[in-house]
Structure formats: C-alpha cells, structure tokens
Amino acid sequence: xxxxxxxxxxxxxxxxxxxxxxxxxVAILAPLISPADPKSPGPFQRYPGFRITDRAPxxxxxxxxxxxxxxxxxxxxxxxxxxxxxxxxxxQVSLSTAIFGVLFxxxxxxxxxxxxxxxxxxxxxFLSFPTIAGIVLVNQLWLSVITNxxxxxxxxxxxxxxxxSARFVIWLIEHIxxxxxxxxxxxxxxYARITNxxxxxxxxxxxxxxxxxxxxxxxxxxxxxxxxxxxxxxxxLAARDVGGMVILQxxxxxxxxxxxxxxxxxxxxxxxxxxxxxxxxLRYWWVFLPATLTLxxxxxxxxLLGDGLSELFDPRSAQ
Amino acid sequence: xxxxxxxxxxxxxxxxISLLVITLIIxxxxxxxxxxxxxxxIYMPETNAHLTEEQIQRQINLVIERYHLNEPFPxxxxxxxxxxxxxxxxxxxxxxxxxxxxLLQRTPATAELALYSALLFIPLGLLAGVMAGWHQRGILDxxxxxxxxxxxxxxxxxxxxxxxxxxxxGLGWFAPERISLSFSIxxxxxxxxxxxxxxxxxxxxxxxxxxxxxxxxHLAMPVFTLSLYHWATLGRIxxxxxxxxxxxxxIIAARARGIRENSLIWRHAFYNMIAPSxxxxxxxxxxxxxxxxxxxxxxxxxxxxxIIVRSMQGIPDAAAALGFTIYSVIVVLLLMxxxxxxxxxxxxxxxxxxxxx
Numbered sequence: 001x002x003x004x005x006x007x008x009x010x011x012x013x014x015x016x017x018x019x020x021x022x023x024x025x026v027a028i029l030a031p032l033i034s035p036a037d038p039k040s041p042g043p044f045q046r047y048p049g050f051r052i053t054d055r056a057p058x059x060x061x062x063x064x065x066x067x068x069x070x071x072x073x074x075x076x077x078x079x080x081x082x083x084x085x086x087x088x089x090x091x092q093v094s095l096s097t098a099i100f101g102v103l104f105x106x107x108x109x110x111x112x113x114x115x116x117x118x119x120x121x122x123x124x125x126f127l128s129f130p131t132i133a134g135i136v137l138v139n140q141l142w143l144s145v146i147t148n149x150x151x152x153x154x155x156x157x158x159x160x161x162x163x164x165s166a167r168f169v170i171w172l173i174e175h176i177x178x179x180x181x182x183x184x185x186x187x188x189x190x191y192a193r194i195t196n197x198x199x200x201x202x203x204x205x206x207x208x209x210x211x212x213x214x215x216x217x218x219x220x221x222x223x224x225x226x227x228x229x230x231x232x233x234x235x236x237l238a239a240r241d242v243g244g245m246v247i248l249q250x251x252x253x254x255x256x257x258x259x260x261x262x263x264x265x266x267x268x269x270x271x272x273x274x275x276x277x278x279x280x281x282l283r284y285w286w287v288f289l290p291a292t293l294t295l296x297x298x299x300x301x302x303x304l305l306g307d308g309l310s311e312l313f314d315p316r317s318a319q
Numbered sequence: 320x321x322x323x324x325x326x327x328x329x330x331x332x333x334x335x336i337s338l339l340v341i342t343l344i345i346x347x348x349x350x351x352x353x354x355x356x357x358x359x360x361i362y363m364p365e366t367n368a369h370l371t372e373e374q375i376q377r378q379i380n381l382v383i384e385r386y387h388l389n390e391p392f393p394x395x396x397x398x399x400x401x402x403x404x405x406x407x408x409x410x411x412x413x414x415x416x417x418x419x420x421x422l423l424q425r426t427p428a429t430a431e432l433a434l435y436s437a438l439l440f441i442p443l444g445l446l447a448g449v450m451a452g453w454h455q456r457g458i459l460d461x462x463x464x465x466x467x468x469x470x471x472x473x474x475x476x477x478x479x480x481x482x483x484x485x486x487x488x489g490l491g492w493f494a495p496e497r498i499s500l501s502f503s504i505x506x507x508x509x510x511x512x513x514x515x516x517x518x519x520x521x522x523x524x525x526x527x528x529x530x531x532x533x534x535x536x537h538l539a540m541p542v543f544t545l546s547l548y549h550w551a552t553l554g555r556i557x558x559x560x561x562x563x564x565x566x567x568x569x570i571i572a573a574r575a576r577g578i579r580e581n582s583l584i585w586r587h588a589f590y591n592m593i594a595p596s597x598x599x600x601x602x603x604x605x606x607x608x609x610x611x612x613x614x615x616x617x618x619x620x621x622x623x624x625x626i627i628v629r630s631m632q633g634i635p636d637a638a639a640a641l642g643f644t645i646y647s648v649i650v651v652l653l654l655m656x657x658x659x660x661x662x663x664x665x666x667x668x669x670x671x672x673x674x675x676x
Binding site: 256 | 608627655
C-alpha cells in the first residue's frame with residue numbers, strides 16, 4: 001500500500017500511466033474514433049474528394065482533422081488504427097518473450113547443476129545474436145517455407161497455385177509476421193537471465209526448502225513459490241519492451257527489412273516531404289510530426305511505466 | 320603465468336564455444352524448415368543463365384551428394400562448418416559474387432563508422448556520467464538527465480530523417496552515403512593506394528586532405544545519430560555508478576585528508592566506476608551492432624549492411640543471409656571479448672570471476 005502511494009506521488013508515474021492508458025483506450029475504441037470506410041478499408045484510408053492523380057499532401061484545413069499523406073491517405077485514420085496495431089504488436093512480443101524467458105530461466109535454475117549451465121550457455125549464445133541478423137535469417141527461412149508450400153514470388157507479390165496448398169500459403173502470409181517471430185526468438189534472454197539469477201538464490205531459502213521437505217511437486221514449487229517471487233523484474237522489463245519493440249518494428253519497417261508498422265509506413269510515405277518542395281521544415285508538418293510524436297510518446301509512456309513499476313517492486317532503487 | 324594472461328586465454332576460448340552453440344542453432348533452424356534441394360542453394364556455385372532446368376537439377380543433386388544434405392543433422396552440420404572454415408561461404412545471386420570476400424571488402428567502411436562513433440560516445444558518455452553523478456541534483460545533472468531522456472526516446476530513424484532533411488536537403492553541409500561521386504569516380508589504384516579501406520585514414524596516408532574532408536562530411540550524420548543514443552545510455556549508467564561510488568568510505572576518507580575535488584573525481588572515483596559502466600555495454604553488444612547496421616542502411620552508407628539490403632529484395636539468397644548472420648555474430652563475440660578485457664583491466668574482480676568459473 002505504501003509503495004502504491006509512493007507510486008502515485010510521482011508525476012512521472014502518473015504521466016506514464018496516463019499515456020499508456022490513453023493509447024489503450026484509442027486502440028480499443030479505434031472503430032468509434034475513426035470509423036472504417038468500406039470503400040477504402042484498412043489503416044490507410046483514401047481521403048474522399050481528391051483526385052487520385054493529385055498526390056501532394058493536403059493540409060489539415062483542406063482535409064480535417066490532420067491532413068493527408070502523399071497519395072491522399074488520411075493521417076488521423078492511420079494514427080488511430082496504427083495505435084491498435086502497435087499496441088497489439090508490442091504486447092504480443094513482450095508477453096511471449098516474458099513468458100518464455102521466465103519459464104526458461106526458472107526451469108533451468110530449479111533443475112540446477114550442469115543442465116542449468118548448459119541452458120544459460122544457450123541463452124548467452126542468443127545474447128550475441130544481433131536482431132538485424134535474426135530478421136535477415138528468419139526472413140530468408142520464411143521465404144523458403146512459403147516457396148515450399150507452393151507460393152511463388154512475382155515482383156514483390158505472392159502468387160499461389162489454385163490448389164490445396166493455396167490456403168496454407170495464404171494463411172502463412174496473413175498470420176505469420178517474420179519480424180514478430182524474430183523479435184520473440186531473439187529477445188527472451190534478459191528475462192531468462194534475471195529470473196535465473198533470482199531463482200538460483202531463492203531456491204536455497206528456507207521456505208522453498210520447507211516446501212520441498214513437505215513433498216510439494218516441482219511444478220507446484222516453480223509456479224506457486226518460485227515464479228511469483230521472481231517475476232517482478234520481468235514485469236519491469238516487459239513494460240519497457242512494449243515501447244522498445246514497437247519502435248524497433250517501426251525502424252525495421254522504415255529501412256525496409258520487413259515489419260508492418262503502420263506508423264513506420266506513414267513515415268516512409270512522408271519522408272520526402274519533411275522539407276517540402278519550397279523549402280521550410282514545418283511547411284508540411286502533418287506529414288511527419290503526428291506520426292513521430294505518437295511513436296515517441298508511445299515509447300516514453302511505456303518507459304515511464306517501466307520505471308514506475310521498478311520502484312513499486314523494488315523500493316530500494318527509488319532513492 | 321600472470322593471471323591476466325590466464326584470463327585472456329580463458330576468455331578468448333569462450334568465443335569458439337559460443338560460436339559452436341550459435342551455428343548449431345542456426346543450422347538446426349535451416350534444416351528444420353528447408354528440404355535438401357532448397358538447402359543446396361547455400362553451396363550452389365555461380366549459376367549460368369543458359370542452363371536448362373534439367374542441368375540445374377543435376378547440379379543440385381551433385382551438391383546434395385557432395386555435402387551430404389540427405390544425411391542426419393550432425394553429418395550435414397560438420398560438412399557445413401568445414402566449408403565455412405575453408406572460407407567457402409557460398410555464392411550469393413543478389414551480390415553476384417562469393418559471400419565472404421563481399422563481407423570482408425565492406426568491413427572497413429563499417430569499422431570506420433563504428434570506430435568514430437565509439438571514439439565520440441565513450442569518452443563523452445563517461446564524462447557526462449561523471450559530471451552529472453558527482454554533482455547529483457545540480458544544474459548539470461538536470462541538464463544531462465533531460466538531454467539523455469530526449470536522446471533515448473528519439474527513435475534513431477526519425478532523428479536520421481530530420482538530420483537528412485535539415486543538413487543535407489536544407490543546408491547541404493553534410494551528405495549521406497560514403498563519399499561524393501565526384502571523388503569516387505576519380506579514385507584508381509594508380510593515384511590512390513588503399514591501405515586500410517577507411518577513406519579518412521587512407522586519404523591522410525595518400526596526402527589527399529580534400530578526400531578526408533569529404534569523407535568526414537559523409538560520416539558526420541551517421542556518426543552523430545549512432546553516438547547520441549549510446550552516449551545517453553552510457554552516460555546514465557556511468558552516472559548511477561558515480562553516485563554509488565561517491566558515497567563510498569574511501570572517497571570520504573580521501574576528502575577528509577584534504578585531497579582536491581578534481582583529483583578525487585578523476586584519480587579516485589573514476590577508475591572504480593569504469594568497469595561497472597561497461598557491464599551493460601557488454602550485454603547490449605548485439606544491439607550496438609544492430610544499431611550500426613540500421614544507421615548504415617538509413618544513410619545509405621555502403622558498409623556491410625549493403626549485403627542485407629540487397630539480399631532482402633525478394634530473390635531467395637540463403638548464402639548471403641547465413642553469411643551475414645555468422646559474420647555479425649562473430650563481430651558481436653569479438654566486441655564482447657574486447658569490452659570484457661577492457662573491464663578486466665580496470666577491475667581485477669572481473670578477471671578473477673572468469674578464472675574461478
């Protein structure tokens with residue numbers, strides 16, 4: 001309780017919580033805030049009333065509320081639906097990595113002995129694997145999986161044979177995001193390491209020894225006693241990761257190494273208009289500022305929340 | 320043998336072991352999802368466009384037989400590693416050449432970028448951390464903390480986008496890519512000897528100061544982008560380490576003896592906070608390397624990342640992807656080794672810990 005009161009006594013924590021909650025709200029209420037247009041589905045909605053050949057971005061006066069990107073794509077609509085997309089992506093990645101990493105670390109520590117050293121050796125090996133190499137490799141493997149299933153890549157579009165395999169190929173393309181897979185595969189190690197260290201020391205404490213002496217099953221000890229006592233650093237890491245992973249996704253989308261970040265795509269789309277044809281950096285501000293600010297605020301929000309959580313769980317770090 | 324050399328050897332031997340684990344995982348992944356005739360593309364020689372489908376199929380079969388791609392995993396793995404050790408990293412269709420020479424040829428460019436940003440962010444990060452930590456809650460500390468907060472929350476690609484718009488398109492001071500076309504088309508082996516492959520150093524050695532200036536003009540933006548984030552992170556950690564160090568008894572004792580403040584900071588506290596500041600750098604070595612490649616791609620700086628940009632353009636290119644992966648893992652491992660050694664120089668406890676385990 002005292003910790004909670006301290007948590008709410010700092011404005012940084014309030015700000016973090018507020019930002020995260022408002023992003024969550026926007027994500028949940030996206031269909032109400034910016035209704036989808038059946039004529040132009042998806043996050044990139046064509047703004048009605050402009051000629052298709054007229055590609056220059058329109059200012060917020062001409063196309064409320066936030067103007068359009070080059071190609072008459074509604075900025076506000078993309079921002080709102082991008083929030084849902086980003087939040088989903090960040091939560092997916094950080095929850096999967098957290099769960100896998102905590103289980104891996106706790107399991108290894110509980111088993112102990114050479115198995116523990118071996119498993120942590122593997123975690124360390126993964127630690128020396130740069131994400132960018134991971135995405136290149138996973139993308140290449142994914143390419144060959146789809147090709148095997150019968151997909152054919154033709155000028156950047158996947159084509160399928162009209163037979164049984166088509167359904168599987170389409171399922172693969174629609175449901176598996178290589179970047180998501182890569183980030184899950186290559187970012188669970190911090191969770192495993194920190195849980196491993198805590199569980200290793202916790203294992204020798206009296207209450208665990210007592211539980212073991214009572215004949216409690218290993219699974220029960222791990223899930224009932226060890227993990228609840230070792231999970232708080234994982235929560236902190238996960239909170240910070242949500243923001244970090246979304247920014248990483250946008251980065252990879254921006255440099256064209258896969259990823260489907262909507263905010264990232266918005267910035268790719270508007271990159272030539274940061275300085276417009278007539279000079280002046282703020283002349284076409286709506287092309288890049290909204291997306292930039294949203295992305296930065298998203299990262300800041302989760303980071304502040306992570307800092308706040310770490311104080312909440314470990315009051316000594318506050319000082 | 321002095322313990323430091325023991326540590327050096329022990330630590331160095333850890334590299335091949337990690338490499339073994341990683342290559343096992345990578346090849347395991349490859350075997351898991353690809354059938355033998357796709358896997359054969361790792362070893363395929365340069366393909367001749369005039370070959371018929373039959374001839375290509377015959378070539379694939381030859382490769383499968385030669386590298387035992389139909390046999391159990393351990394056998395295949397050994398053949399693969401053997402070919403890697405021979406320096407035979409495969410032919411990449413998107414690069415139109417062998418992978419290993421392509422990687423090595425582009426290494427100096429990446430090294431140049433990484434070197435200059437390390438030279439920039441490590442001293443400045445330590446300096447900022449020391450000053451902010453020593454004067455905790457002072458004006459300097461507040462300034463540093465807000466600047467660090469800004470730098471870490473700014474995604475690199477957006478910073479790069481803004482820098483390019485401002486300093487390249489707007490003002491024209493700096494430029495992306497590695498060197499201006501007007502220089503690169505005049506560089507021939509006759510008038511320019513390449514000693515290191517780094518334009519800034521080679522330019523000096525060849526007495527071409529205009530070339531050095533041009534190279535720096537192109538390095539400025541990527542180096543700044545790369546350094547800013549790491550400067551802030553290192554500074555934050557150094558600050559925390561300094562705050563912990565400042566309260567130690569030996570500092571209080573030294574101050575009681577009347578030692579001057581400057582000497583207290585730089586001769587007493589500084590050496591003790593270097594090792595803890597580097598700990599997190601070791602752990603984030605992989606993301607340091609990722610950062611270098613990302614910045615290269617954004618600024619179209621033609622370093623090693625050029626290979627992945629080309630290999631991601633839709634043509635299946637397993638050789639380049641695998642080659643790049645192993646190359647970057649080796650780079651990370653060497654970086655971790657170097658940082659560990661640096662840490663051990665300043666803190667003998669790090670050395671003892673490795674020797675004990």
